[in-house]
Amino acid sequence: MSNLAEGLTFKRGLRLKNRLVVAPMTTKMSFFDGIVTNDEIDYYALRTGEVGAFITAAANVHKGGKGWDGELGVYDDRFIPGLSKLAAAIKKNHTKAILQLFHGGRMTDSKVLQGAQPVAPSAIAAERPAAETPRALVEEEIIEILESFKQATERAIKAGFDGVELHGANTYLIQQFFSPHSNRRTDDWGGSLEKRVKFIDDLVDGVTAVVDQSGVKDFIVGYRFSPEEYENPGIRLSDTLFLVDRLADKPLDYLHLSMSNYRNHSVSDEFKAKPIIEYINETINGRLPLIGVGDIRNGQDAKEVLATADLAAIGRAILIDPHWAQKVLDDQDHLIRTELSHYDRDELHISNGVWGFLEGMMPERLK
């Protein structure tokens, strides 16, 4: 088991001062066009300096991939000055800044896209209320989106980030290419499992090549994924283990599991014997560091995650207590703030959109 306070050095040389990471969390605070706001900078500044790394909210790499209002943008050079401020704000006291790169695919709507139809691997709507049917991407557009991830990586380097994380989780575009629900293509980009992985293969190879050819020092590339889908057809844990095995041989610096609870077990009968994170860790077999996540509330939980992962990512607990990490590193779990009142909102720099999300997710913690 790794000690929470122990450092970790990634393949590309970047060193984290400890094993705690702020999980990527959208702030819904950027300007309408994706430019970072000063309120948003305050949100990050309040929570940084204690953890080893801080992964930003999802940042949109392409205009057609905007997921929601208030989302960060990285699809044009005009975002670089704001992103530079954001990177500088995070990089206090040796905390490393990772920009999460995102495309929403079918998980957006024409209102957010100002009249444009959402795009996806296939013209299949997501199974959620009021989901719009997307337009299937043509091959030239797929290549253009892959290019936009590479350009976003170049911008992250220019803005002074320490790395990028490819958001292949939570049902967004990258996952949509891997999913047999959203990807029903019959060309090179869909069909068999091997073909459904092509977009991810090209994406990871493209982005890591940009980093390695840029000459930047100590800049890392991570990949986030969700282990299963509930739709039928949908991604099963067996598919994910195939993907993880493949990604573990790529020139990536880490893999990051996305789960609501680190203790979760699979929905597949063949993988019920132990928690999902253990199957993932066994498949990686030491080839890359793994970040575990999901309902980590105190130091005890974080240590439990480090029994099967190399790093622990913390989301909501750090929204509620910006100094959660230092308390945990000091073994002061009893000092962690666990309750919120509406009067705390300004102090915590939490926007309306995110406050509502917290209320929905953790009503017992909100008074």
Ligand SMILES: Cc1cc2nc3c(=O)[nH]c(=O)nc-3n(C[C@H](O)[C@H](O)[C@H](O)COP(=O)(O)O)c2cc1C
């Ligand atoms: C308000 C909020 C926003 C989130 N935004 C993102 C995001 O932009 N990208 C992402 O990969 N995950 C996002 N997540 C998921 C978190 O990274 C994390 O996996 C999840 O909250 C579970 O961790 P926790 O129990 O410590 O909060 C978000 C979660 C919350 C609560």
